[in-house]
């Protein structure tokens with residue numbers, strides 16, 4: 501593993517021991533025979549796909565799930581041999597590439613299967629059929645569609661390995677829609693098991709379902725957001741079915757500290773003007789790093805205390821109102837803990853009126869990721885220079 505380095509004062513810390521912890525907690529929470537997909541799409545929700553995938557597999561995950569064929573190929577290029585499922589749609593002409601790398605792919609269209617049957621496959625292709633039981637995104641919705649899809653699987657090179665569906669409301673207070681999806685899934689499953697002679701792996705649970713309904717009838721589950729130590733929603737967080745540890749924190753340091761006079765203004769548009777003589781610190785992180793302009797006004801942690809961002813956030817820098825002068829180099833924590841204070845991913849998400857999933861995804865690859873395992877530095881990833 502390459503120990504890279506970087507020359508800026510902002511970084512993300514990823515605790516791989518938190519990833520292991522979360523897998524182990526889940527493992528204890530669910531029936532023994534159930535297998536776990538670690539969902540590492542979107543660069544492992546911004547945490548780093550290869551690092552998280554390896555940590556999750558070592559901790560007991562059985563397989564990996566991603567959205568894109570490109571993401572799956574990247575994992576294979578990095579020597580990962582565990583089963584991988586691409587949960588999104590791939591082009592039929594790319595099926596040979598998936599087969600060659602032993603990557604299972606998702607299907608739900610008859611025409612797609614017909615196209616794949618016409619291309620040259622280097623070896624059998626593993627397929628997971630997607631059922632749309634209420635998400636309304638991709639998948640088949642009726643028994644008629646199921647029948648016509650099964651009829652197309654009359655080719656030895658196509659192996660129906662799995663069937664899956666995805667819940668739209670599993671993280672909510674109200675279970676009516678969730679139960680409706682569950683019933684549809686159960687009925688379609690009963691039908692399929694009646695007509696299909698070979699074993700099939702069924703999987704339906706995302707993090708919310710895995711945490712709240714660990715007994716959900718299925719062979720595997722797909723563990724995404726909670727792998728990273730985040731609860732799927734405030735409702736599930738309040739229930740706290742298992743204790744999770746967040747893996748991601750974001751830090752920077754003050755690169756400039758100055759006193760401004762009453763009436764002096766800060767940043768583009770001069771939207772903030774000091775009400776008295778104030779100490780202002782400059783932090784070298786901005787919207788190009790994913791610390792977007794709507795975050796103006798949110799607190800950061802310095803010296804274990806909360807201090808607000810003042811003035812507009814620039815592309816590469818923003819300013820903070822300090823409670824006293826600090827030395828340059830003083831640590832600034834944007835997501836994470838300092839002493840007894842914490843700015844959680846959930847707080848940042850709430851500030852932006854969005855969900856925690858979105859936050860690590862938007863912290864751009866310009867911010868280096870430093871990997872720790874139980875306090876020990878494992879790897880530094882700097883996408884700017886690599």
Ligand SMILES: *Cc1c(COP(=O)(O)O)cnc(C)c1O
Nearest residue numbers: 539587666706707722723724725
């Ligand atoms: C992203 C995704 C998951 C993981 O969902 P979480 O809520 O992050 O656990 C599971 N299944 C599918 C199909 C997905 O797209």
